[in-house]
Each structure stands twice: as structure tokens, then as C-alpha cells.
Amino acid sequence: MKPLDRTRGVVEMAHGGGGRAMARLIESIFLxxxxxxxxxxxxxxxxxxxxxxxxxMTTDSYVIQPLFFPGGDIGALSVHGxxxxxxxxxxxxxxxxxxxxxxxxxxxxxxxxxVDSMGQAARAAGVAIVTGDTKVVEKGKxxxxxxxxxxxxxxxxxxxxxxxxARPGDAILLSGTLGDxxxxxxxxxxxxxxxxxxxxxxxxxxxxxxxMVAVAPDLHVxxxxxxxxxxxxxxxxxxxxxxxxxxxxxxxxxxxxxxxxCELLGLDPLNVANEGKLVAIVAPKDAERxxxxxxxxxxxxxxxxxxxxIEDADRFVVLKTGFGGTRMVDWLAGEQLPRxx
Amino acid sequence: MKYVxxxxxxxxxxxxxxxxxxxxxxxxxYHFMEFCGGHTHAIFRYGLxxxxxxxxxxxxxxxxxxxxxxxGRIDMAIQLAVQHGVTLCTYGDMLRVPxxxxxxxxxxxxxxxxxxxxYSPADAVALAQxxxxxxxxxxxxxxxxxxxxxxxxxxxxxxxxxANFSVFCNHVLTPSAIQNILESPEVRELGTVPLDGFIxxxxxxxxxxxxxxxxxxEEYRRPVVIAGxxxxxxxxxxxxxxxxVNEDRFEVENEFxxxxxxxxxxxxxxLVAELFELRRSFEWRGLGRVPYSALAIKAAYxxxxxxxxxxxxxxxxxxxxxxxxxxxxxGLKTPADCALFGTACTPETPIGSCMVxxxxxxxxxxxxxxxxxxxxxxx
Numbered sequence: 001m002k003p004l005d006r007t008r009g010v011v012e013m014a015h016g017g018g019g020r021a022m023a024r025l026i027e028s029i030f031l032x033x034x035x036x037x038x039x040x041x042x043x044x045x046x047x048x049x050x051x052x053x054x055x056x057m058t059t060d061s062y063v064i065q066p067l068f069f070p071g072g073d074i075g076a077l078s079v080h081g082x083x084x085x086x087x088x089x090x091x092x093x094x095x096x097x098x099x100x101x102x103x104x105x106x107x108x109x110x111x112x113x114x115v116d117s118m119g120q121a122a123r124a125a126g127v128a129i130v131t132g133d134t135k136v137v138e139k140g141k142x143x144x145x146x147x148x149x150x151x152x153x154x155x156x157x158x159x160x161x162x163x164x165x166a167r168p169g170d171a172i173l174l175s176g177t178l179g180d181x182x183x184x185x186x187x188x189x190x191x192x193x194x195x196x197x198x199x200x201x202x203x204x205x206x207x208x209x210x211x212m213v214a215v216a217p218d219l220h221v222x223x224x225x226x227x228x229x230x231x232x233x234x235x236x237x238x239x240x241x242x243x244x245x246x247x248x249x250x251x252x253x254x255x256x257x258x259x260x261x262c263e264l265l266g267l268d269p270l271n272v273a274n275e276g277k278l279v280a281i282v283a284p285k286d287a288e289r290x291x292x293x294x295x296x297x298x299x300x301x302x303x304x305x306x307x308x309x310i311e312d313a314d315r316f317v318v319l320k321t322g323f324g325g326t327r328m329v330d331w332l333a334g335e336q337l338p339r340x341x
Numbered sequence: 342m343k344y345v346x347x348x349x350x351x352x353x354x355x356x357x358x359x360x361x362x363x364x365x366x367x368x369x370x371y372h373f374m375e376f377c378g379g380h381t382h383a384i385f386r387y388g389l390x391x392x393x394x395x396x397x398x399x400x401x402x403x404x405x406x407x408x409x410x411x412x413g414r415i416d417m418a419i420q421l422a423v424q425h426g427v428t429l430c431t432y433g434d435m436l437r438v439p440x441x442x443x444x445x446x447x448x449x450x451x452x453x454x455x456x457x458x459x460y461s462p463a464d465a466v467a468l469a470q471x472x473x474x475x476x477x478x479x480x481x482x483x484x485x486x487x488x489x490x491x492x493x494x495x496x497x498x499x500x501x502x503x504a505n506f507s508v509f510c511n512h513v514l515t516p517s518a519i520q521n522i523l524e525s526p527e528v529r530e531l532g533t534v535p536l537d538g539f540i541x542x543x544x545x546x547x548x549x550x551x552x553x554x555x556x557x558x559e560e561y562r563r564p565v566v567i568a569g570x571x572x573x574x575x576x577x578x579x580x581x582x583x584x585x586v587n588e589d590r591f592e593v594e595n596e597f598x599x600x601x602x603x604x605x606x607x608x609x610x611x612l613v614a615e616l617f618e619l620r621r622s623f624e625w626r627g628l629g630r631v632p633y634s635a636l637a638i639k640a641a642y643x644x645x646x647x648x649x650x651x652x653x654x655x656x657x658x659x660x661x662x663x664x665x666x667x668x669x670x671x672g673l674k675t676p677a678d679c680a681l682f683g684t685a686c687t688p689e690t691p692i693g694s695c696m697v698x699x700x701x702x703x704x705x706x707x708x709x710x711x712x713x714x715x716x717x718x719x720x
Contacts, residue, residue: 037460037682089458121633164400197366250351256342259342260342263342264596268386314711314712316711316712318712319388320388321386321387321388322349322351323349323351323387323389323392323572324351324355324358324388324390324392325355325387325388325391326388326391326712326713327386327387327388327390327710327712328709328710328711328712328713330707330708330709330711
């Protein structure tokens with residue numbers, strides 16, 4: 001049995017075979033990066049007690065290409081994304097599980113790097129990856145690595161944000177600039193590389209949510225505008241709540257570099273993915289307090305009030321343009337593709 | 342963004358809106374067609390209709406290259422990828438458009454065809470160079486703006502001696518389409534469809550110049566104002582058109598002087614003339630067959646012509662019977678007048694040409710303008 005060569009080695013079928021090679025992979029890569037008491041027990045499950053109260057549970061799969069992008073990687077993303085899905089219920093994230101599907105031939109150095117980044121992200125977020133699974137598929141049957149993380153968290157009493165709770169008059173708050181993640185990833189895609197200093201915004205948002213809950217526990221809606229961008233998120237909420245929304249374009253923060261990249265590619269920043277931003281819909285009386293709390297948190301420095309929930313039987317999301325007109329903000333039809341002219 | 346934000350300034354827009362409102366005569370109605378999808382996009386994206394007085398209405402013309410490409414040509418492209426097993430390279434917005442059997446390039450790709458999205462024909466040349474064993478075809482579409490890059494790609498492939506690269510040419514010509522609209526009986530017969538003037542293309546005109554429009558202005562007595570794609574460009578052009586109509590003038594004016602000259606880009610035009618020749622007629626989705634409205638690759642470069650090389654037979658697929666796109670493109674109807682709009686025909690399941698690309702009149706109306714329609718305002 002040869003030792004694991006973390007610099008030049010690659011993932012082999014044997015690493016998923018349940019034998020000694022797999023044990024060595026788990027020990028030298030996963031256990032070192034994720035180390036925590038529950039995982040270290042090396043059982044097939046993690047057993048733990050929870051406080052009384054409501055639990056939130058969520059799962060998400062990560063298949064991003066490239067695996068490493070400016071400001072993050074698939075490992076960090078698989079922690080932040082799932083932590084954020086918990087945080088959007090107002091939950092305090094507790095534990096994560098992680099399932100890996102590795103493609104034969106993936107350099108072990110890459111695997112070690114992204115697993116390490118995952119461990120760091122989990123530690124920074126104060127969550128533990130307490131159980132996991134690894135499978136290896138033949139070369140050509142995967143895309144390097146796919147990761148699925150499942151998370152559970154505890155929801156404090158009196159906190160119950162939900163998509164159907166937006167009411168006419170509520171304020172729509174956005175925690176920061178739009179499109180950073182999507183543009184950072186696109187800048188590294190095959191045949192589309194362009195120079196940009198934009199980094200992915202991927203970050204765990206439960207700390208920001210806790211700061212918001214501290215000043216106003218009754219947040220009506222929380223959601224992170226990931227795939228489909230702000231446009232999809234607000235349309236989802238409008239549908240769920242049976243309301244319309246009116247946005248003010250000039251109030252929506254977008255970095256100049258992101259605007260320029262979108263301009264070049266014919267994309268709309270409102271449709272571009274984010275991984276470290278949230279939208280909060282709050283009662284008018286709470287709006288200023290919550291906004292101030294967001295702006296005081298490092299992940300909400302650029303937070304802004306971007307619009308208002310209105311009554312509208314058609315459930316349209318409408319934008320007042322900086323140019324002085326109005327337009328609808330619709331879902332995307334299918335995947336966002338660049339225009340030719 | 343420097344040099345871009347200046348053309349999107351809200352305060353200037355208010356000033357221009359005021360000027361248009363003062364210039365437009367209250368008892369008169371003005372109907373202007375913006376030919377290009379780029380203008381349609383700007384009008385909807387910035388909500389320009391809110392800044393125009395009641396009497397000024399925009400008709401969204403056929404200038405979206407994806408929209409006007411007939412379904413038969415998409416079927417031919419799919420044939421290339423599926424039957425002939427080529428690596429087909431195409432611009433992103435072509436991928437979603439369904440062909441005659443409801444199958445799009447994206448569907449064909451999902452079923453195993455080798456279809457790649459590229460940002461430039463040069464990417465297709467590079468792909469052919471990297472894989473000399475694989476036939477690579479660039480699915481070339483677009484108006485005069487995208488033709489010179491295709492010409493350059495062919496020249497480059499010839500210089501590199503690439504035997505595995507060819508182009509499926511679908512380049513079309515703007516002036517022929519404008520003439521077709523002006524020649525249609527509804528427009529010619531005075532009073533049936535009012536069409537008081539045109540906003541001329543931005544990018545197309547950087548290549549062909551403003552001279553080609555002089556004939557229409559004169560022959561059909563309609564003013565043309567060439568305008569950039571920024572919203573202030575469009576507002577300024579509308580003001581210039583209103584003034585021409587008021588003064589009974591029908592001239593070609595150039596609002597986009599920062600990029601368009603009278604004679605256009607001589608080098609690009611020479612390159613296109615060297616490689617391409619006119620097709621006797623070409624089918625346009627929504628408009629039908631339009632004489633001398635498209636380009637084919639000249640025999641001298643026949644080795645790079647995918648139609649010759651793979652002996653493609655022309656395929657023609659009629660548009661859906663209930664589809665009103667032809668009438669919408671001519672200004673006879675608005676999307677709301679079409680029975681299919683928003684029900685059977687949506688951006689997810691487009692039936693007509695105007696719905697297939699975000700720049701099409703129906704898709705823009707659906708994605709950006711539906712709220713206006715629901716509130717009883719014109720688009």
C-alpha cells in the first residue's frame with residue numbers, strides 16, 4: 001500500500017473502494033481539514049443532542065466550474081451556500097454533512113486545497129462538518145468534484161422569516177453589491193477569460209442575520225439571491241406572498257467593474273448570481289433599524305433600501321430606471337446567455 | 342462607466358423628454374420604427390415609453406438577427422451537428438431558438454451533438470486549429486455588423502490552411518429588409534399603417550455608413566435618423582424625427598456621428614465584398630422571402646462554405662398560422678393583439694420570431710413591458 005502523494009498523486013478508483021486506500025484518503029485529507037470531536041469518532045453517523053426549539057434543515061449540491069475562482073472555490077462555496085440557506089430561515093447553523101463525488105484523475109493537491117478551504121470556511125462560520133461520504137467515479141463520468149452538503153440549525157424563538165410574509169408597504173433591503181460572484185466565476189470560464197479584480201462575494205451570512213435579528217426579530221422575509229440573481233429572488237417572493245414590488249434602480253448597489261463586465265457580455269446585474277448577499281423584507285417601522293444594523297456589520301457595509309412591496313394582483317416586480325422610466329424585472333427564460341450585438 | 346453613463350443620464354433624459362413633448366404637435370400622431378433589436382432593447386430596458394408624449398409611438402422592427410433567422414436554417418444547422426457530426430460553434434443567443442420540429446441547438450446538444458457557444462468566429466477558428474481531425478463549422482448569423490468578423494475568420498482559416506473549418510453563412514442585409522417593409526402594400530397604401538420615419542441602425546451603420554439609407558428617405562419620403570444604442574441617443578433621434586416630420590423633411594440625419602460616417606468602414610466593406618456575394622433571395626422569419634437580402638460565400642472561398650461542403654439541401658418551415666409576428670414587425674399589430682402572446686407563446690416556449698430572443702419585440706414586451714400592458718398603457 002503506497003502512501004498518499006499529496007503533491008503529485010491523483011484520485012484513483014481505489015480511493016472510493018472502501019479499503020485501505022480510502023481510509024488513507026479520509027485520514028490524510030478530510031479528517032485533518034475538518035477535525036472536530038463528532039467526526040473524529042469515525043462512526044457512520046454523528047450523534048448529538050439539540051436544545052428544545054425549531055430546527056431548520058437544508059441540502060445543496062455544488063457542481064461549479066472552475067473549481068477555483070477569484071475569491072473562493074467549490075469547497076468554501078459548499079459551506080457558505082448551505083450555511084446561508086439555514087441563515088435565511090433565521091437559524092443559527094449547527095452542523096453540516098458533506099458528500100463528495102470525486103472523478104478519477106483529480107489531482108490530490110486540488111482536492112486537499114479545496115477540502116482545506118472548506119474546513120476553514122466551516123471553522124470561521126462556527127459550524128462543524130460532523131459526517132461525510134466519499135465516492136469515486138471513473139474518469140469522464142464526473143467534473144473533477146461534486147460536493148453535497150446538508151445542514152441543520154436552530155431557529156431562535158420569535159424569528160420566522162418566510163417567503164409568503166411580504167406585505168404591501170414593507171421595505172426591501174439588500175445587503176450589498178450585486179453580481180460579484182457571477183462575474184468572478186465567468187471571468188475564469190473557458191474561452192471567456194477577461195481581466196478583472198472582482199472577487200466572488202461568497203461568505204456565510206448567519207452573523208449578519210444575527211445582527212439584524214438582534215434589532216428586529218420579526219424579519220418578514222430573508223433570502224439570498226444566488227442563481228437567477230436578485231430578479232429571480234424577488235419574483236419568487238412576489239409570487240409566494242401575492243404582492244408586487246417597486247424597485248429604484250439608482251439605489252441598487254453594483255460595483256463599477258461588475259457593471260462594465262455585464263455591459264460587455266450583454267448581461268443584467270439583476271440576473272447575475274451572488275453567494276454572499278441577502279435580501280430582507282421588513283415592516284416599515286423596522287426598516288431603518290435593520291438597515292443600520294446591516295451597515296454596521298462587515299458583510300453589510302454597502303446595504304441599501306432598494307424598494308418597497310406594493311399591492312399588485314399581477315405580482316409584478318417593477319423597476320424605476322435611473323433614466324426616468326419604468327420596466328418590469330422578470331425571471332430569466334432558461335440560462336443567461338450573452339447577446340451577440 | 343466613463344463614456345457610457347453620460348448617455349444614460351436621467352436629468353438629460355428629462356430635458357429631452359420636455360423638448361420632444363414641446364415639439365410634438367398635440368393633434369398629430371407620430372409612428373416611428375426602430376429597426377434594430379439593440380434600440381428595442383434600450384427602449385424597454387430604460388423604460389423610454391414613459392418619457393414620450395401620448396402621440397409618439399414606437400414600432401419595433403425586424404432588426405434582431407436571431408429573430409429573423411427562419412426555422413429551416415436552424416434545422417440545417419442541427420443537421421450539420423447531428424447527421425454530419427461536425428463541431429458546431431455558435432453565438433450564445435442562437436442556442437435556445439427552436440427549429441421546425443421544436444428542437445433547439447441546446448436540445449440537440451443535450452442529446453449528444455457537439456455544439457459549442459463561442460464569443461467570436463475567431464474562437465471557432467482556434468478550435469479548428471486545435472483539433473485538425475474534427476470538422477468545425479461556425480454558424481454565422483447577423484446583419485452587417487457581424488459579417489466582417491466572419492469574413493476575417495475565413496481569411497484567417499485560408500491563411501492557416503485549415504481544411505477542417507467552414508462557415509454556415511446566414512448573414513443578412515439591413516437595407517433590403519427596410520425596403521421590404523416600405524414596399525409592403527399596407528405601408529405603401531397611405532393611411533393603412535402609419536410609418537412616419539425610422540431610427541436607423543447603430544452598429545450596422547458603423548460598417549455600411551449612412552449613405553445606403555439616402556435612397557429610402559428620398560424614394561419613400563420617410564426620414565431616417567441613425568442613432569446609437571444608448572437611451573439618450575434614442576431620445577435625441579426621436580426628437581430629430583419629430584422635427585423632420587413637422588417640417589415635412591425626409592432626410593438621413595446622423596445622431597450617432599461619434600461612430601458613423603457617410604461611407605462607413607471602407608476596409609470592412611472591401612473585405613465583405615471580397616468574400617461574399619448576394620443571394621438572389623433569402624427567407625426571413627416573419628417577413629417571408631426577401632429578394633437580394635442575404636449573403637453567400639463566393640465560389641473562390643467555396644472550400645469554407647459549409648452549405649457546399651456538406652451539400653446541404655435548403656429546408657423551409659412555415660411560421661405558425663396564428664402567429665402575428667409578420668404583422669408586428671411591420672407595425673400592423675402590437676404583441677398584445679396576438680392570440681398566442683403570453684399564453685402559448687412565451688420566452689420559455691417561443692412560437693414566433695419576435696419571442697425567440699430578448700431583443701425581439703414580443704420578448705421585450707413580455708419581459709420588460711407586461712406590467713404596462715396590465716395597466717393599460719401602450720408599450
